[in-house]
Amino acid sequence: MKSQQEIDRITESALSSLDNLQQVEANDFLYSKIINRMQMRGQQDRAAFRSLMMRLSFALVLFAGINVASFLVLEHQRNKPQKPAKLNEAAFASEYSLTNNGYNY
Numbered sequence: 001m002k003s004q005q006e007i008d009r010i011t012e013s014a015l016s017s018l019d020n021l022q023q024v025e026a027n028d029f030l031y032s033k034i035i036n037r038m039q040m041r042g043q044q045d046r047a048a049f050r051s052l053m054m055r056l057s058f059a060l061v062l063f064a065g066i067n068v069a070s071f072l073v074l075e076h077q078r079n080k081p082q083k084p085a086k087l088n089e090a091a092f093a094s095e096y097s098l099t100n101n102g103y104n105y
Contacts, residue, residue: 002010
Protein backbone atom coordinates (compact mmCIF):
# COMPACT_ATOMS: atom_id res chain seq x y z
CA MET A 1 0.00 0.00 0.00
CA LYS A 2 1.21 3.52 -0.83
CA SER A 3 2.09 5.95 1.85
CA GLN A 4 0.32 9.25 2.37
CA GLN A 5 3.38 11.17 1.14
CA GLU A 6 3.44 9.24 -2.12
CA ILE A 7 -0.27 9.79 -2.66
CA ASP A 8 0.15 13.55 -2.05
CA ARG A 9 3.09 13.70 -4.47
CA ILE A 10 1.12 11.93 -7.23
CA THR A 11 -1.84 14.22 -6.62
CA GLU A 12 0.30 17.35 -6.85
CA SER A 13 1.93 16.16 -10.05
CA ALA A 14 -1.49 15.50 -11.61
CA LEU A 15 -2.79 18.92 -10.57
CA SER A 16 0.33 20.69 -11.86
CA SER A 17 0.03 18.93 -15.21
CA LEU A 18 -3.57 20.18 -15.45
CA ASP A 19 -2.37 23.75 -14.90
CA ASN A 20 -0.22 23.55 -18.02
CA LEU A 21 -3.10 22.60 -20.31
CA GLN A 22 -4.38 25.19 -22.76
CA GLN A 23 -7.87 25.50 -24.14
CA VAL A 24 -8.22 24.19 -27.66
CA GLU A 25 -10.54 25.62 -30.30
CA ALA A 26 -12.73 23.27 -32.30
CA ASN A 27 -12.14 22.82 -35.98
CA ASP A 28 -14.56 24.83 -38.16
CA PHE A 29 -15.35 21.72 -40.18
CA LEU A 30 -16.33 19.85 -37.01
CA TYR A 31 -18.57 22.71 -35.88
CA SER A 32 -20.37 22.89 -39.23
CA LYS A 33 -20.76 19.10 -39.27
CA ILE A 34 -22.40 19.14 -35.82
CA ILE A 35 -24.75 21.97 -36.81
CA ASN A 36 -25.66 20.17 -40.05
CA ARG A 37 -26.52 16.95 -38.18
CA MET A 38 -28.73 18.83 -35.73
CA GLN A 39 -30.59 20.47 -38.61
CA MET A 40 -30.95 17.19 -40.50
CA ARG A 41 -32.46 15.52 -37.43
CA GLY A 42 -35.09 18.27 -37.23
CA GLN A 43 -35.87 17.87 -40.93
CA GLN A 44 -36.20 14.10 -40.56
CA ASP A 45 -38.59 14.54 -37.64
CA ARG A 46 -40.71 16.98 -39.64
CA ALA A 47 -40.73 14.67 -42.66
CA ALA A 48 -41.85 11.71 -40.54
CA PHE A 49 -44.59 13.81 -38.95
CA ARG A 50 -45.72 15.08 -42.36
CA SER A 51 -45.83 11.53 -43.71
CA LEU A 52 -47.92 10.36 -40.76
CA MET A 53 -50.36 13.27 -41.17
CA MET A 54 -50.70 12.57 -44.90
CA ARG A 55 -51.57 8.92 -44.20
CA LEU A 56 -54.12 9.86 -41.57
CA SER A 57 -55.64 12.50 -43.87
CA PHE A 58 -55.91 9.98 -46.69
CA ALA A 59 -57.61 7.47 -44.37
CA LEU A 60 -60.07 10.13 -43.21
CA VAL A 61 -60.91 11.19 -46.76
CA LEU A 62 -61.33 7.55 -47.81
CA PHE A 63 -63.61 6.86 -44.83
CA ALA A 64 -65.73 9.94 -45.59
CA GLY A 65 -65.95 8.97 -49.28
CA ILE A 66 -67.13 5.46 -48.44
CA ASN A 67 -69.77 6.89 -46.08
CA VAL A 68 -71.06 9.33 -48.70
CA ALA A 69 -71.13 6.65 -51.41
CA SER A 70 -72.99 4.16 -49.20
CA PHE A 71 -75.49 6.86 -48.20
CA LEU A 72 -76.18 7.72 -51.85
CA VAL A 73 -76.58 4.06 -52.84
CA LEU A 74 -78.94 3.31 -49.96
CA GLU A 75 -80.94 6.50 -50.59
CA HIS A 76 -81.27 5.56 -54.26
CA GLN A 77 -82.54 2.09 -53.35
CA ARG A 78 -85.08 3.48 -50.89
CA ASN A 79 -86.49 5.95 -53.44
CA LYS A 80 -86.64 3.33 -56.18
CA PRO A 81 -90.27 2.76 -57.21
CA GLN A 82 -91.42 -0.68 -56.16
CA LYS A 83 -93.97 -2.81 -57.92
CA PRO A 84 -97.39 -2.81 -56.34
CA ALA A 85 -98.09 -5.73 -54.03
CA LYS A 86 -101.02 -6.89 -56.15
CA LEU A 87 -98.78 -7.47 -59.15
CA ASN A 88 -96.36 -9.48 -57.05
CA GLU A 89 -99.14 -11.59 -55.58
CA ALA A 90 -100.75 -12.12 -59.00
CA ALA A 91 -97.47 -13.22 -60.51
CA PHE A 92 -96.90 -15.66 -57.64
CA ALA A 93 -100.45 -17.05 -57.93
CA SER A 94 -100.25 -17.51 -61.67
CA GLU A 95 -96.87 -19.20 -61.39
CA TYR A 96 -98.14 -21.84 -58.97
CA SER A 97 -101.67 -22.03 -60.40
CA LEU A 98 -103.27 -20.68 -57.25
CA THR A 99 -106.43 -19.17 -58.61
CA ASN A 100 -109.79 -18.88 -56.88
CA ASN A 101 -111.66 -20.47 -59.77
CA GLY A 102 -111.77 -24.03 -58.54
CA TYR A 103 -111.48 -26.12 -55.45
CA ASN A 104 -109.39 -29.20 -55.54
CA TYR A 105 -109.72 -31.53 -52.58
